[in-house]
Amino acid sequence: MKNRIDSSRQKTPWDNNSKNNVLQEFIKCKYKDNYRIKHPKLSETNEAELLNSIEIKECRYCDSEHIRKRGFTKNNVQRYYCNDCKRYFSPTTGTIFEGHKISITEWIEYLLDIFNYGSTNLTSKVNKNSMNTSTYWLQKVFILLEKYRENLVFKGTVYLDEMFYSVIKKDIDTKDGKKLRGISHNKYCIGICYDKRNIIAIVECFGKPTTEITYNNFYKSNRTWFTINS
Numbered sequence: 001m002k003n004r005i006d007s008s009r010q011k012t013p014w015d016n017n018s019k020n021n022v023l024q025e026f027i028k029c030k031y032k033d034n035y036r037i038k039h040p041k042l043s044e045t046n047e048a049e050l051l052n053s054i055e056i057k058e059c060r061y062c063d064s065e066h067i068r069k070r071g072f073t074k075n076n077v078q079r080y081y082c083n084d085c086k087r088y089f090s091p092t093t094g095t096i097f098e099g100h101k102i103s104i105t106e107w108i109e110y111l112l113d114i115f116n117y118g119s120t121n122l123t124s125k126v127n128k129n130s131m132n133t134s135t136y137w138l139q140k141v142f143i144l145l146e147k148y149r150e151n152l153v154f155k156g157t158v159y160l161d162e163m164f165y166s167v168i169k170k171d172i173d174t175k176d177g178k179k180l181r182g183i184s185h186n187k188y189c190i191g192i193c194y195d196k197r198n199i200i201a202i203v204e205c206f207g208k209p210t211t212e213i214t215y216n217n218f219y220k221s222n223r224t225w226f227t228i229n230s
């Protein structure tokens with residue numbers, strides 16, 4: 001039995017048919033064009049131009065300013081060398097796009113879909129990827145995010161804010177059959193921390209957090225992301 005999950009979305013029912021009618025041929029060609037637009041080759045996206053326009057002043061590994069340009073990657077992206085930690089890096093080092101084989105355009109499209117709560121099934125269809133690819137990408141996003149926060153320490157002026165999102169419908173608590181008003185425990189509190197370079201968002205609690213909750217979330221419990229001047 002054919003595994004539908006692994007099916008490529010590149011194919012149409014008329015690919016190997018030599019007797020397509022005009023409409024079938026038209027749909028086939030337009031679908032293939034669309035597929036190519038969704039999956040551009042790295043060399044066709046002007047990505048190197050975009051990445052090389054980013055001004056880099058510090059080493060992506062140790063923040064040293066003793067860096068210099070040294071050669072290009074195979075995709076024509078500027079490479080840098082750090083005189084202090086003796087490592088090479090590029091504008092994508094330490095970002096979600098590091099070591100990417102698909103274009104940034106494709107990644108952005110995919111990320112916009114999942115950050116807008118698109119299901120794996122939907123993003124697979126929209127981006128014309130097999131379900132396996134979409135599932136793999138989602139796992140990759142989580143692995144990257146986990147790695148991103150591993151050694152994260154915020155520096156300088158740190159901004160901290162909160163956003164609230166409703167819990168899913170079945171978890172909504174009511175009082176006398178009515179929804180609770182304002183920032184109740186029916187809302188997740190997402191704390192967002194930013195220092196003009198790094199950003200992290202974590203689920204703090206349900207409802208409005210106290211200073212203690214925020215402090216414990218961002219400073220204590222294995223998450224010493226910044227130092228506090230007391």
Ligand SMILES: [Zn+2]
Pocket residue numbers: 059060061062063064082083084085086087
């Ligand atoms: Zn360095």
